[in-house]
Amino acid sequence: MGYGEFISLINDSTDKIREFIDHGNSFIVFYHIDADGLSSGAISSVMLLRAGARFITRAVRSINEILETIPYLQSDTIALLTDIGSGYLSILREKFHDKQFIILDHHQPDGEAEKHWIHINPHLCDVDGARDISSSGITYLVSKSISEENISLSPIAVVGALGDLQDKSSEKRELGGLNKMIVEEAVKSGLLKVSDDLLFYGRSYRPIHLALASTTSPYIPGISGSEAHAVSFLNSLKIRLKEDDRWRVFTELSEEEKKIIYNGLMKYLSSLNFSPSIVKELVGKIYELTREEEWTPLKDAREFASLLNACGKTGNEWIGLAIAMGARGEILLQAQKILEEYKRRLSEVLDYLIRRENWQELKHIIAINGGTAIDERMVSSASSILSSSDLLPEDKPLVMLAISGDKVKASARASMKLIRMGLNLGLVMKKAADRVGGVGGGHDIAAGAEIPLAKKTMFLAEVDAIVGEMLKS
Ligand SMILES: [Mn+2]
Structure with missing residues (x-):
């Protein structure tokens, strides 16, 4: 079991997908609203477009929207689910066993797919779906297997993987596993450039102090989000912010100046009693899309991902989808x-x-009850950022809650240390949600759930108990 098997699983499905297209079946592409989901949706759409298939797309926040839509589809319509679906196989089978599904997803599977469905998931072949490949990577490999011209979509697969923070557990913020193979394909095709540097946000086009203030991965308390503090920090290091009348950007700084900033941040963090080691997360691989303009957030694959995420989480999914499919101009400005x-x-x-x-x-977890103060659609991004800060203990996972109507949206994050100790948050969220009449699942390191509001306290108690149980064994 491994990469080879996984690639065969993909290649085996290609003929079947092509048959559906040639047979004149229409498709509905469901895609999740984060950066990886939008990238997957865009890659599927371009693939279907190029193959001459009839299709529509639909962004979804949760499985419920899919469950509600399926009964209204025409009988020859195939539901193509990207970045969502594997975690809900039992529900899908129970309700729609005679429908035709194609599921391209990297979340931990719950049960098995129907024999006549196409289910492509790295976990089926013992490939690590949390770190080695994203849904956009899977969708990309499928699209490439359908037609070589879809290699042009390889940078979008990289964007999706970075959107899901699949570089986070490596020392040098580098994509590994099958992601690395996709990176190499993109580089070979002249679509991507990889280099080493400090990962400041907007490094090639934002004034230095803004680049510093906009950097949230890692999260630097007091500086991330605060322009004024970023300016005074840089002034204290005697970094020149302007060249004549023009703001300098990060890529113009000398190696010496970069070193001064790096060491300055370490000192700053220790002075606040934070661990200076989180600064290390600033050093890593930069993935640049060679065909994009220098002054746009599309140049840097991580920023491209945050742009997609922002579109998806504010009800502007179609804008994100269009950008990932290649639209520019006025849409990009929006x-x-x-x-x-x-x-x-x-x-x-x-x-x-x-x-x-x-x-x-709690005994085994840190719970943050955002109530209605946190937009339910921001919970996932906020918990990712918090988990990359030094504000949380390494030996307890974070569970953040936000209320939306009569539902609670939960988002959980764990450190690599906890994963090595045997924690699997996807499983924790699934079990705990099941016990209170909700739905949940995801990856070992990052997972989520949606539960009834009335069961909030019970849910946290369940999560706490299950985490304790899992870490004990
Ligand atoms: Mn994903």
């Missing part, structure tokens, strides 16, 4: 506005969170 606004709101949420007003330390 997307950039959405991104700026989203970043502003996210930093407000983080400001609120780091005041620790609603933090609760």
